[in-house]
Amino acid sequence: MDFISGRGAKFYEFCTKMYELMWLNVLVFVTSLPIVTIGASFSAMHYVLVKIYRDEEEKITKDFFKSFGKNFLQATLIWLIYLAIFGFLLTLDYIRRLLQNPTLEYLKLLVPVLAFIAILSLCWVFVLQSRYKLSIKDIFAFSFTRIIAFPIRTIFMALTLILPVVFVCIAPGLAIIAVLLGISVPGILSTCFYNKALEVMEDDSAKEQPETPQEEEPSDEQEDNLE
DSSP states (O other), rough: HHHTTHHHHHHHHHHHHHHHHHHHHHHHHHHHSSSSSSSHHHHHHHHHHEEEEEEEOOOHHHHHHHHHHHSHHHHHHHHHHHHHHHHHHHHHHHHHHHHOOOGGHHHHHHHHHHHHHHHHHHHHHHHHHOOOOOOOHHHHHHHHHHHHHHHHHHHHHHHHHHHHHHHHHOOOOGGHHHTTTTTTHHHHHHHHHHHHHHHHHHHHHHHHHHOOOOOOOOOHHHHHOOO
């Protein structure tokens, strides 16, 4: 009984979380295959990850597809914007390499800097998309304010986003791990860094919208007097 209530319970809880992350990883991987749906997939993933991290009651599949459908259009548009940004930066770098023009050497520094800034904002946009009903313009604006407010956390979030890609490139034979855990595990690690920021935003939102006292309904005697 000590095993069940002590270390055994912790081990069971760990196995349960790993199963949830593995299943969530499969859902994200499958729904990301069309490429253009990656935005909706990542938005749905973060919606579920916050629930897992906070030990809130969740139904992985139901919650995932609920968020996926709800945010599909806007999250897809945001993802296409990022694809266009990265495509533009790659084109600039290709032109610089092709022309070998000394006047374009500044792009050698500018392109990586802009790409890094885009990656930092990418760490936040789908987190915000999954939690708040905001316009695309506001999501981009809030993502940059989160970078400024939480620079260290954002850098660690970016590392969790980049390292799995580097890992697969270095050891392609272990790509099966990416299929099983390579998206959701970095995602839950990222949640460790952005959850505090979300709590701050939620607290600030609650302060900005205090509950208004409800007006007492007039009694029957008061209604008679009004008549």
